[in-house]
Amino acid sequence: MPKKPKGAYAAPTTLKAFGKKKKDDSVLQVIVETPKGSRNKYKFEPKLGMFVLGKVLPDGMVFPYDFGFVSSTVAEDGDPLDVLLLMDEPAFPGCLIESHVIGVIEGVETENGKKERNDRIVAVAGQSHTHSNLKDIKDLNQTLLDEVCQFFVNYHQEKGVKFKVIATRGRRHAMRLVKEAIQNKKAA
Numbered sequence: 001m002p003k004k005p006k007g008a009y010a011a012p013t014t015l016k017a018f019g020k021k022k023k024d025d026s027v028l029q030v031i032v033e034t035p036k037g038s039r040n041k042y043k044f045e046p047k048l049g050m051f052v053l054g055k056v057l058p059d060g061m062v063f064p065y066d067f068g069f070v071s072s073t074v075a076e077d078g079d080p081l082d083v084l085l086l087m088d089e090p091a092f093p094g095c096l097i098e099s100h101v102i103g104v105i106e107g108v109e110t111e112n113g114k115k116e117r118n119d120r121i122v123a124v125a126g127q128s129h130t131h132s133n134l135k136d137i138k139d140l141n142q143t144l145l146d147e148v149c150q151f152f153v154n155y156h157q158e159k160g161v162k163f164k165v166i167a168t169r170g171r172r173h174a175m176r177l178v179k180e181a182i183q184n185k186k187a188a
Helices: 142-158 171-187
Strands: 027-034 040-045 050-056 066-070 082-086 096-111 114-117 120-125 162-170
Touching: 027 082, 027 120, 082 096, 096 142, 096 171, 120 171, 142 162, 162 171
Parallel strands: 082 120
Antiparallel strands: 027 040, 027 066, 027 096, 040 050, 066 082, 096 114, 096 120, 096 162
């Protein structure tokens, strides 16, 4: 990887996936793309080196929590690994937030008969007060988890893609997916 010129900003996709080392090595560096409560869906465009507006959700539909990605990963869909980030207040596109993994929403999207995995890691911001007691996805209120899953179904339906939640799994499985996505990036 080329050395960053002095005074230049780091590209969010090239930062290390893990932040400060902890006993369980689960502190992820999450880059926020879309803030909680936003109708605008932003995405990082590596070729431009900036965040761009991807789409606008219909009136009444907003992101339930901050949404972003784990740096230096490649998921099964070819993009960086998606993260739904539980936090007290919305951040902003490009904000780096050290977070703790609590689980994953595993999903399959179907478009024009083609199926593709598109999982969402669920994490809690390290600075969160409201969600600091969550250690695993099973600690999350089931109604809230069902509503978040339904958001992803509706979000994809809006763009003509079928999204099916196939499972919600805990922290250990989610960490396995993160480590696989890091290896996928290294192999790319």
